[in-house]
Amino acid sequence: MNTSRTEGCTLxxxxxxxxAVRDGVTVIHGPKGCAHHNxxxxxxTRIDNECFSVPRxxxxxxxxxxxxxxxxxALEQTIRAVIQRRPASVYxxxxxxxxxxxxxxxxxxxxxxxxxxxxxxxxxFLGGVFRTGYVNALMALSVLAKKTGDSPxxxxxxxxxxxxxxxxxxxxxxxxISLLGTDVHIRYVRDASTADIGRxxxxxxxxxxxxxxxxxxxxxxxxxxxxxxxxxxxxxxGTIRFLEETAEKLGAGSxxxxxxxLKFQREMMERFSxxxxxxxxxxxxxxxSPGFPxxxxxxxxxxxxxxxxGTSLTFPDPFPVGTAGISRLLHRWRRRCNA
Amino acid sequence: xxxxxxxxxxxxxxxxxxxxxxFEGMGVIIHGSSGCYFYPATLLHTLLHSTFISEEDVIFGSxxxxxxxxxxxxxRYERLAVLLTCVxxxxxxxxxxxxxxxxxxxxxxxxxxxSFEEGYTRAVSQLPCxxxxxxxxxxxxxxxxxxxxxxxxxxxxxxxxGKAGVRVATRFCLxxxxxxxxxxxxxxxxxPDLQSGKGRYLGSMLGLDNIRQTVxxxxxxxxxxxxxxxxxxxxAEERLAAACDKYLRRYxxxxxxxxxxxxxxxxxxxxxxxxxxxxxCTIASRNAVGPSPYNVVQTDDLDVITGLISxxxxxxxVGSSFERSVAPGCAFVGIIPPLRGQVRLRAQxxxxxxxxxxxxxxxxxxxxxxxxxx
Numbered sequence: 214m215n216t217s218r219t220e221g222c223t224l225x226x227x228x229x230x231x232x233a234v235r236d237g238v239t240v241i242h243g244p245k246g247c248a249h250h251n252x253x254x255x256x257x258t259r260i261d262n263e264c265f266s267v268p269r270x271x272x273x274x275x276x277x278x279x280x281x282x283x284x285x286x287a288l289e290q291t292i293r294a295v296i297q298r299r300p301a302s303v304y305x306x307x308x309x310x311x312x313x314x315x316x317x318x319x320x321x322x323x324x325x326x327x328x329x330x331x332x333x334x335x336x337x338f339l340g341g342v343f344r345t346g347y348v349n350a351l352m353a354l355s356v357l358a359k360k361t362g363d364s365p366x367x368x369x370x371x372x373x374x375x376x377x378x379x380x381x382x383x384x385x386x387x388x389x390i391s392l393l394g395t396d397v398h399i400r401y402v403r404d405a406s407t408a409d410i411g412r413x414x415x416x417x418x419x420x421x422x423x424x425x426x427x428x429x430x431x432x433x434x435x436x437x438x439x440x441x442x443x444x445x446x447x448x449x450x451g452t453i454r455f456l457e458e459t460a461e462k463l464g465a466g467s468x469x470x471x472x473x474x475l476k477f478q479r480e481m482m483e484r485f486s487x488x489x490x491x492x493x494x495x496x497x498x499x500x501x502s503p504g505f506p507x508x509x510x511x512x513x514x515x516x517x518x519x520x521x522x523g524t525s526l527t528f529p530d531p532f533p534v535g536t537a538g539i540s541r542l543l544h545r546w547r548r549r550c551n552a
Numbered sequence: 553x554x555x556x557x558x559x560x561x562x563x564x565x566x567x568x569x570x571x572x573x574x575f576e577g578m579g580v581i582i583h584g585s586s587g588c589y590f591y592p593a594t595l596l597h598t599l600l601h602s603t604f605i606s607e608e609d610v611i612f613g614s615x616x617x618x619x620x621x622x623x624x625x626x627x628r629y630e631r632l633a634v635l636l637t638c639v640x641x642x643x644x645x646x647x648x649x650x651x652x653x654x655x656x657x658x659x660x661x662x663x664x665x666x667s668f669e670e671g672y673t674r675a676v677s678q679l680p681c682x683x684x685x686x687x688x689x690x691x692x693x694x695x696x697x698x699x700x701x702x703x704x705x706x707x708x709x710x711x712x713x714g715k716a717g718v719r720v721a722t723r724f725c726l727x728x729x730x731x732x733x734x735x736x737x738x739x740x741x742x743x744p745d746l747q748s749g750k751g752r753y754l755g756s757m758l759g760l761d762n763i764r765q766t767v768x769x770x771x772x773x774x775x776x777x778x779x780x781x782x783x784x785x786x787x788a789e790e791r792l793a794a795a796c797d798k799y800l801r802r803y804x805x806x807x808x809x810x811x812x813x814x815x816x817x818x819x820x821x822x823x824x825x826x827x828x829x830x831x832x833c834t835i836a837s838r839n840a841v842g843p844s845p846y847n848v849v850q851t852d853d854l855d856v857i858t859g860l861i862s863x864x865x866x867x868x869x870v871g872s873s874f875e876r877s878v879a880p881g882c883a884f885v886g887i888i889p890p891l892r893g894q895v896r897l898r899a900q901x902x903x904x905x906x907x908x909x910x911x912x913x914x915x916x917x918x919x920x921x922x923x924x925x926x
Contacts, residue, residue, distance in 0.1 A: 313638075
């Protein structure tokens with residue numbers, strides 16, 4: 214049986230972006246269950262990240278009659294009720310059942326409202342998978358932005374808000390770009406306000422969370438003329454390359470930053486020198502994983518060996534960000550090797 | 553208004569999954585997308601399957617998909633149950649014809665059909681139960697894998713019935729599949745909101761008064777030692793009274809906001825009022841409201857619940873971690889899912905004498921902790 218269709222729902226992907234706008238409200242046009250499933254997931258994830266606030270998700274609460282006669286009126290009423298609560302922006306996501314019955318969600322959103330009401334193309338599984346919703350939301354929210362000036366800072370684009378280490382990755386990228394004398398302009402989108410999003414176009418550079426967001430990078434380049442790099446740094450060499458590439462895009466020098474980071478990496482790796490000659494294994498088929506070169510780099514640097522009789526380790530997927538991420542990963546490897 | 557802010561209660565499909573997945577030997581297939589599958593799979597902590605239909609299946613039909621899934625899973629299970637989600641229900645897939653087998657249970661449980669209880673009830677009605685009239689014992693119903701007290705309630709009610717000398721026939725819905733082949737004539741409940749409609753319902757085991765009434769009623773139909781259970785309930789009541797009295801010697805009783813499914817919420821309010829003289833300032837039920845001595849508001853809207861809690865400024869909140877999130881300064885006791893941010897490994901009951909003691913133990917500890925923090 215084909216089990217490859219487990220990449221999640223477009224709704225969840227889009228919500229991972231829209232619920233990170235702290236003064237916005239997301240409307241899910243569909244049965245209540247779709248909103249509950251996602252709200253429950255986001256509630257759990259926020260608690261894991263020690264954030265005890267709740268995302269604002271409103272359901273149009275479609276029932277059998279709405280499915281038979283159409284749900285556009287329910288959507289319009291819901292948007293009107295939501296706007297009375299004075300949000301700075303409203304994001305409307307559609308579900309698969311709404312797509313099936315053919316509600317024209319876009320035209321309802323395009324009516325004249327007191328605050329921006331953006332339709333994010335989702336349509337549940339009929340619109341794609343988790344990543345489709347996530348990319349579509351990043352694209353759609355950018356209509357709130359204009360280029361109103363120039364900031365020396367960089368935007369972080371597409372942080373994975375459901376990732377357990379999301380803030381650790383943010384801190385590592387912030388540390389690295391501070392070596393180049395710059396800082397973060399906007400986290401697009403993590404705990405940002407609608408006004409913050411309005412300043413998206415002012416940054417000097419967009420750093421995308423991962424290469425899958427390249428269409429977003431290109432879109433912002435054409436909208437705001439902002440250059441971009443395609444990923445947060447991963448791996449030892451990748452982190453150095455990240456510094457060089459960021460400096461190049463910013464028109465700055467990178468030599469001092471690279472030298473400092475190489476020293477930091479050497480000191481970090483020395484702390485794990487006891488892993489030398491250890492034999493480890495990552496299970497069946499890991500060598501064909503796209504992340505294998507990053508693991509291989511560490512195995513080689515630490516003079517470790519790969520053998521199926523070695524200590525069984527979990528393959529790091531996704532690979533952690535930057536030098537600090539590698540340090541946390543090696544602590545976990547050492548814990549397993551010494552267990 | 554049709555809208556609902558941050559809906560707090562699962563849909564009909566999840567209710568149907570909670571029913572079917574409670575039977576060991578039943579393979580549960582969610583006929584829908586991966587998005588519909590992930591939530592019940594994580595909430596119920598059990599193995600579920602899905603057809604993971606895609607856009608292509610909606611356009612060209614999902615027959616191949618459903619047949620392929622059933623063929624793959626048939627050798628692994630005694631029975632299979634297929635649960636319909638929203639889109640297949642709307643596109644009108646004729647599953648009976650597609651599957652072409654009478655032994656596969658089909659439950660029409662789209663999310664838009666209503667709440668968790670609706671789907672659970674629809675699924676229970678499809679269970680292949682056999683009641684011959686000569687099976688000794690009693691059924692337990694109201695057990696749901698979505699309930700944090702599911703396993704604890706089953707163990708506790710079985711213990712109490714055992715003490716009275718009665719064996720358990722079938723547990724709805726937490727049993728082996730073959731238990732459906734020998735259901736008893738009488739049923740007692742763990743959670744009256746999820747009555748199975750199987751057997752003669754004699755009452756619930758939720759709360760000490762209900763325990764006494766139910767076993768006394770059960771004694772009319774089954775030879776049993778009801779007094780043994782009633783004596784245990786009396787002793788539990790004495791322990792509760794002593795512990796609560798001790799609390800009240802030092803502190804004022806708490807004011808309390810309760811949220812829950814209807815029966816659990818009314819149980820919680822009754823226990824706190826009776827033993828701790830607590831002031832019940834608001835009760836919000838996630839599902840349909842039945843008769844009770846309290847004014848219960850039916851809502852699964854977090855904004856409404858936030859308003860109820862903030863306007864009453866309670867000392868103690870009983871509910872789920874949603875309620876805890878909006879009332880961080882209050883003492884908290886969890887009775888409904890989700891209960892995030894805490895480790896729960898034991899099978900804790902809410903029903904039975906141990907359930908009553910367990911609940912009040914948590915209430916007292918939460919209130920004492922809050923008093924100490926002041």
